[in-house]
Amino acid sequence: xxxxxxxxxxxxxxxxxxxxxxxxxxxxxxxxxxxxxxxxxxxxxxxxxxxxxxxxxxxxxxxxxxxxxxxxxxxxxxxxxxxxxxxxxxxxxxxxxxxxxxxxxxxxxxxxxxxxxxxxxxxxxxxxxxxxxxxxxxxx
Amino acid sequence: xxxxxxxxxxxxxxxxxxxxxxxxxxxxxxxxxxxxxxxxxxxxxxxxxxxxxxxxxxxxxxxxxxxxxxxxxxxxxxxxxxxxxxxxxxxxxxxxxxxxxxxxxxxxxxxxxxxxxxxxxxxxxxxxxxx
Numbered sequence: 001x002x003x004x005x006x007x008x009x010x011x012x013x014x015x016x017x018x019x020x021x022x023x024x025x026x027x028x029x030x031x032x033x034x035x036x037x038x039x040x041x042x043x044x045x046x047x048x049x050x051x052x053x054x055x056x057x058x059x060x061x062x063x064x065x066x067x068x069x070x071x072x073x074x075x076x077x078x079x080x081x082x083x084x085x086x087x088x089x090x091x092x093x094x095x096x097x098x099x100x101x102x103x104x105x106x107x108x109x110x111x112x113x114x115x116x117x118x119x120x121x122x123x124x125x126x127x128x129x130x131x132x133x134x135x136x137x138x139x140x
Numbered sequence: 141x142x143x144x145x146x147x148x149x150x151x152x153x154x155x156x157x158x159x160x161x162x163x164x165x166x167x168x169x170x171x172x173x174x175x176x177x178x179x180x181x182x183x184x185x186x187x188x189x190x191x192x193x194x195x196x197x198x199x200x201x202x203x204x205x206x207x208x209x210x211x212x213x214x215x216x217x218x219x220x221x222x223x224x225x226x227x228x229x230x231x232x233x234x235x236x237x238x239x240x241x242x243x244x245x246x247x248x249x250x251x252x253x254x255x256x257x258x259x260x261x262x263x264x265x266x267x268x269x270x271x
Contacts, residue, residue: 008217010256010264011244022250032251032271069251070270120142 022069030055031069034062038074042081043104048074078104083118086111090127099123145182147197148221149210150261153179156196159260163238164223169193178202200262210262217243219256219266228253228269 007015022028037054038046051074052059066074082103089099097108100123105111115123150156160166166183170193174180182193200207213220225231228246232255236242243264244256253269 008243010217010219014244014247014249018249028250035251035270 027065028069030057030062031065034066034074035070035077038078038081042078042085043102046078046104079114080118083115086115086123087119087126090123091130093127093131096123096127143192145193145195146221147195147199148259148261148263149199149206150196150259150263151198151200152261153181153196153198156259156261157181160194160196163235163240166194214258214262214264217256217264219264221263222254222266222268225267225269228255228267231255231267 034051034055037051044050048059048063052062055062057065063073066072066077070077072080082105086099086103089102090096094102096112100108100111103111105114112123115121115126119126121129148156157168160183161168165186167186167189168181169184169189170180170182172180178198179196181196183196184193185191200210232242232246235257240257242255242257244254244266246253246255248271251271253271254266256264256266259265
């Protein structure tokens, strides 16, 4: 166990990465705010124009920075967020159609297709499994 | 192919089971005997029970290179495994009260906050919060 006051190899590496890749605090703050905006507005009609207006940044710049700091594009992040929320809604018993629109998708077809791609199951199958699982827990 | 299992080397499975369930809060998914006192123990997150399983793997006791690698990572302070949390600060406070030792206190870097603690089973573990 290294002495607490000594810097470990890992801490040295972290400091190096921080200095070389994450030194622009203002830029990082803008991107964090963009993610937070998506988190609280994912059910709305969001696109790069809206996001860039919020932060007064050019949309291409924003797209590039988001990908750089989060490793995925704003659109990919938005889809993941919506799918994550739709799983919560389906678990709570909300219908597939209602869930689709509640999380911001405009078409049931694209929602079902994306849901299956991301989770391996259709929304209705996912919901049935959740219900049967909770019944199993209480009845078995 | 699906990613379903993450292995973590531990020196003492029973001790690890206690630490990972009682302090970290994971729950047992599978526990089966493997002979020679070894067990196939997997854990899952209580809020994601159909998510990936964490295998408490006793490799360092049976395969010397695993022990050497684990010791080297520990010495260098490198966490080979990380878990996502909603709040690093809250987990840090909670685990400190449970006498968990941290080698890296909550630190922000780019769009994440993280901290590193000792799992008492031979590993540095990193907890991460996306900012």
